[in-house]
Amino acid sequence: MRILTKATLFVCSVFVALTTVSCEQKPTPAPGPDEPDAKPLVEGTFVVKVDELSADSVTITITPSEEVDYYYACLASDTNKYLGGEDEVIVMDQLSNPNAESMIFRGEQSLTFSGLIGHSNYRLLYFQYDSEKKQIFGKLHRSERITTPDGEESINIDVTDITGLSANFTIEPNDKSASYYFWLDEVSDYETTFENSDNVLMQHDFAFWQYAASLYEGVDWKELMRQDLRSGDLEESSDNLYNILEWDTEYMAYAYGLDEEGNITTQMTKRKFTTKKPETKDTTFDVEVTKCEWDVAFNKYILEAHVTPSDPDAVYFITITNMDWYEWFFTPNNTGRKDDAFIQYEILRNTSRPSCDIVRLYCLVGEEVYKPYELRSQHFMPNKRYGVFIFGMSEDGPTTPLFVEEFTTPDRPKEE
Numbered sequence: 001m002r003i004l005t006k007a008t009l010f011v012c013s014v015f016v017a018l019t020t021v022s023c024e025q026k027p028t029p030a031p032g033p034d035e036p037d038a039k040p041l042v043e044g045t046f047v048v049k050v051d052e053l054s055a056d057s058v059t060i061t062i063t064p065s066e067e068v069d070y071y072y073a074c075l076a077s078d079t080n081k082y083l084g085g086e087d088e089v090i091v092m093d094q095l096s097n098p099n100a101e102s103m104i105f106r107g108e109q110s111l112t113f114s115g116l117i118g119h120s121n122y123r124l125l126y127f128q129y130d131s132e133k134k135q136i137f138g139k140l141h142r143s144e145r146i147t148t149p150d151g152e153e154s155i156n157i158d159v160t161d162i163t164g165l166s167a168n169f170t171i172e173p174n175d176k177s178a179s180y181y182f183w184l185d186e187v188s189d190y191e192t193t194f195e196n197s198d199n200v201l202m203q204h205d206f207a208f209w210q211y212a213a214s215l216y217e218g219v220d221w222k223e224l225m226r227q228d229l230r231s232g233d234l235e236e237s238s239d240n241l242y243n244i245l246e247w248d249t250e251y252m253a254y255a256y257g258l259d260e261e262g263n264i265t266t267q268m269t270k271r272k273f274t275t276k277k278p279e280t281k282d283t284t285f286d287v288e289v290t291k292c293e294w295d296v297a298f299n300k301y302i303l304e305a306h307v308t309p310s311d312p313d314a315v316y317f318i319t320i321t322n323m324d325w326y327e328w329f330f331t332p333n334n335t336g337r338k339d340d341a342f343i344q345y346e347i348l349r350n351t352s353r354p355s356c357d358i359v360r361l362y363c364l365v366g367e368e369v370y371k372p373y374e375l376r377s378q379h380f381m382p383n384k385r386y387g388v389f390i391f392g393m394s395e396d397g398p399t400t401p402l403f404v405e406e407f408t409t410p411d412r413p414k415e416e
Helices: 006-015 087-096 187-191 198-214 221-227 323-328 339-351 355-362
Strands: 046-053 057-064 070-077 104-106 109-114 121-130 135-142 155-160 168-173 179-186 229-231 234-237 250-257 269-274 285-295 300-309 315-322 363-365 368-370 385-394 403-408
Touching: 046 121, 057 070, 057 121, 070 087, 070 109, 070 198, 087 121, 087 135, 155 250, 155 269, 168 179, 168 250, 179 187, 179 198, 187 250, 198 221, 198 250, 221 229, 285 385, 285 403, 300 315, 300 385, 315 323, 315 339, 315 355, 323 339, 323 385, 339 355, 355 363, 355 385, 363 368
Parallel strands: none
Antiparallel strands: 046 057, 057 109, 070 104, 070 121, 121 135, 155 168, 168 234, 179 229, 179 250, 250 269, 285 300, 300 368, 315 363, 315 385, 385 403
């Protein structure tokens, strides 16, 4: 089933939610200014009633008062940015739409708008139309919000093996030959940024491909979109999408049919899940920088740090980085940030590794001498403040608070 074309979605992304649907009622051609049947312009009223509503269509009866001659009526995606905007901008966007003339009516109409997306918000926009000047007359009106019910699922998603940092997914479309798009977002983003609307989330996906294509000369957005399409049954891991997830956070995996021309072919399937919260431990760490040796070849220092955890079997993440970076994270411009956020966004994500590699490649166990020049080819500037950053670690995330042992490297050695 073809629901929505990419061309239509592009209009939505540019004009922030112009009509994204088709109307089955044929419009009444607007008369010319000299035609005798054109009524004088007198502001009237409208009665709007939703007669039928499903996941992909709505039928609305709009009844103008006797004073109203011609009027414009169109169903638009209800977003805070668009329908919360200025009336003048909305009307200009609507009338600049190439299909605007097909939305001009006369008298009572029963309008059926098809091609809607389930679990999405819409409003009917309507206003009296000046057929001589081809512009609005009077006020712009918005109907009450119309929320479509969830659509029928054509793609099944199972979420398994949930840890604090990852999850696995099995995606099974009903049509094994049809292509589809699968991705993952935080539920908080879906509810706020995407306004709890499948339609808005889809628009965001298309806007991303358009933006990415604009960064490269001669690249069509469809080329990038096609690279993200899947088909048939699929086993997927969040490690391939985000590297690591955030522990104790609610996510939503979603999928919808999408062909190579950018036509959405199914409603959206969504599965929510929450990553695990790491089990906290009371492990503490004793740290001593035991080696600070000048490396002539790199013109920097080689460092070693001896680490003794209170639990001899403790697994912990360790790195050495500059204190300016850490302190910047808590400057007034970053009010409210905590050590957990620094661990998540500035340490773990900066490894640019999937969660399955974090413990294996970046963690030590028990008493150890940490040698960053061997493990990570890391050297350090002279006369600079650094910190040894340590925290207990498991597959679910950090198990202890962040421990920081600050030190300053010596000046650059004098040349002999």
